[in-house]
């Protein structure tokens with residue numbers, strides 16, 4: 001378990017990270033959301049011991065990163081996939097990393113295979129596309145078979161196939177019981193990948209919540225019901241405390257009761273139901289609602305996350 005407590009970092013007058021506290025749990029993809037400049041990279045760098053906090057701490061199973069004897073076997077990270085020596089081949093780069101990290105050399109071919117780069121292992125990295133560089137970065141992070149993985153904006157600038165691949169890889173790593181922490185400045189990107197999200201704005205924590213919990217709790221969540229007797233069913237549901245709106249012909253949009261109650265009530269009155277679908281709120285709608293009553297910076301963060309362009 002990673003525990004971040006009251007983590008703070010200042011650069012001159014700018015407080016990049018402001019008393020940030022959170023835990024990361026294994027077996028989940030935790031999204032780290034915040035607009036550009038919110039403090040995500042700085043937080044990740046402190047988690048890896050690359051920046052020194054002005055205050056606060058990060059511990060991995062009770063120890064700080066610098067006290068871990070073989071760090072690459074506990075935490076793997078991809079901070080900037082392009083920051084590698086372009087003259088080396090992919091295999092030479094990973095072999096050098098394996099030696100530096102005290103990892104057996106046979107792992108090099110294993111991770112090349114795992115990320116689908118075996119056929120270009122002998123090619124120079126300088127000629128790699130962004131998607132290939134991201135795969136190489138992930139291969140490097142996986143070398144020590146670590147239980148914790150940190151990815152800083154891994155899908156930025158990738159094509160849809162590259163994005164799909166990275167999402168699948170993150171989900172697989174979490175399903176293997178690893179802790180996966182991934183930053184993004186776009187809300188819709190996290191909706192499909194993360195189980196849990198931490199949202200920061202101006203270095204401060206705004207939300208720490210499960211995605212399913214956030215979107216199910218939102219007032220935008222509802223049940224879509226289609227019935228040839230929609231009017232009768234609507235009256236029946238309203239009589240049992242539901243709020244009933246209408247959609248298209250024969251369609252009801254119901255809140256305040258769950259799908260099983262709708263089904264049971266319809267059955268009891270012998271009303272045919274052709275469709276009964278719980279519809280979650282989008283992450284964007286749920287988050288806007290969550291922050292609407294909060295500080296202005298929270299609302300600004302919500303808008304920036306929803307509408308910022310996908311490239312920096």
Ligand SMILES: Nc1ncnc2c1ncn2[C@@H]1O[C@H](COP(=O)(O)OP(=O)(O)OP(=O)(O)O)[C@@H](O)[C@H]1O
Nearest residue numbers: 011014016034035036037038039040041042043185
């Ligand atoms: N080395 C540095 N020196 C001075 N200021 C810095 C430095 N690194 C980060 N900052 C500032 O700290 C704040 C947080 O930056 P950080 O890069 O952590 O944000 P971010 O959420 O990762 O955004 P981005 O996605 O744009 O990198 C910004 O105001 C940034 O300008």
